[in-house]
Amino acid sequence: MVVKEIEKKARRLLKEGRVRMDFETAKRIYFTVYSREVHSVIYEKSEKKFICDCKYFSVKAKECSHIKACKLYRGTK
Structure with a gap:
């Protein structure tokens, strides 16, 4: 995917x-x-990075569409 x-x-x-944001802890969202x-x-808040369980x-x-969508979601909240 490009x-x-x-x-x-x-x-x-x-x-x-x-x-959907499910829940937030002190260390993760x-x-x-x-x-x-x-x-x-x-x-991962401390590392300031996202992880996804998708195959890509x-x-x-590399950043997948699911991670990008969560980043966009966080930007709208």
Whole structure:
């Protein structure tokens, strides 16, 4: 997936209400993203980084549309 496609999909996921912040602890913020499959995204506060359980992130170790959607979500709250 190229950067433009990731950005476009992330914006669509957010616009369609498919991003949900589940809960927040002192160390992490937990999200669920409803894409073709349901994905868990975690924001590690101390490291200031996101992790996702999707295949793209696991294989490429690059920012996926699910992480980007959570970043956009955080920017709107």
